[in-house]
Amino acid sequence: MRFDQKGFTLIEILLVVIIVAALSAMVVPRLVGRSEQAKVSLAKADITTNIPTALKLYELDNGIFPTDDQGLKALYEKPTAPPAPSAWNGPYIEKEPLDPWGNPYVYHSPGKHRPDYDISSVGKDPNSDKDDINNW
Numbered sequence: 001m002r003f004d005q006k007g008f009t010l011i012e013i014l015l016v017v018i019i020v021a022a023l024s025a026m027v028v029p030r031l032v033g034r035s036e037q038a039k040v041s042l043a044k045a046d047i048t049t050n051i052p053t054a055l056k057l058y059e060l061d062n063g064i065f066p067t068d069d070q071g072l073k074a075l076y077e078k079p080t081a082p083p084a085p086s087a088w089n090g091p092y093i094e095k096e097p098l099d100p101w102g103n104p105y106v107y108h109s110p111g112k113h114r115p116d117y118d119i120s121s122v123g124k125d126p127n128s129d130k131d132d133i134n135n136w
Helices: 010-031 034-062 071-075
Strands: 106-108 118-121
Touching: 034 071, 034 118
Parallel strands: none
Antiparallel strands: 106 118
16 A cells, blocks of 8 residues: 555545534524525515605506505506596506515505505415504
């Protein structure tokens, strides 16, 4: 056997594997659940800032918010349902607003909780109210 050969011993390789496993064990638990938190944050931003900004621009142009029948679709397509907006200057958003879980946002105008409009998301579980996100 020659001792001048270059390479890694089995002990060195096992040591590297153990170090990588230990680092993974420390980092992975911190990242778990972050994607769900990011989705909740995105939905809150849509409900409190992005959609309300588009609704306020719509109202500024037309004097009223879209009705329940017109819905948020009125922000990206000119409504044909009455009352037809006289000065629609959209689109106010680029596409149908969907929450991070792929569901349409729930919109009511006039609102049931606020005088102007209510916006909400059913969250990750549409069958549970516990994870709903709303603007009231």
